[in-house]
Amino acid sequence: MTAFIMFDPLYFIILAPAMLLAGWAQMKVKGSFARASQIPASSRLSGAEAAYRILQAHGLQRVGIEPTRGMLGDHYDPQKKVLRLSPNVYSGRSLAAVGVAAHEAGHAIQDASGYAPLKLRNGIVPLASAGGNLSMIIFMIGFLLASTALGQGLLLAGVLLFSLTVLFQLINLPVEFDASRRARRVLVENGVIAAREDVEVGRVLNAAAMTYVAATIGAMLTLVYLLIRSGLLGGRRD
């Protein structure tokens, strides 16, 4: 019997590419955000004002814009129909702030226009988050009981539950890329930024997109790891 997943060298060997990519993407996000934070948008709008202008232009007067307390976690809440922006983004008057704010407004536009991948993502969120938490516990119990039929069943159940996380990440990718594409278009269309300023906004949003790509690759490689350790892929354990 080998040690638990978190101390399993195989886990880190398999996950290494995703971890490196995630670290690199995080650095790119920090770097590009810091840089674009120094450059005011030519319209002099804050993130909140930019989001407001974009939402108005799309007839989304009902969508709220709220500041959050934390420095991270900018998001659009499709249930409450609210954009929540971190303090730097909410009141910042920079290309970084309006870029992130417009990305979140992009999700609100997706929601209003019935963009199918967003609907699919929202539908799978509760399943994926429950499945993601449960899958590892079930998998570990299965691993301890691997010599029994119950253990084999639990291993399979853990793998299947974790597949929901992978599915969520895969569906999330087009949603995020599309929101950024919309953001860059509406920023220029609504006069928040000039066309020449798009390069800097693009850097920030592309770096953010890389973190989602890294998360997706991480989830896929974790699934590969679980398949190997369960013996479902590549024959016997150890």
Ligand SMILES: [Zn+2]
């Ligand atoms: Zn997003």
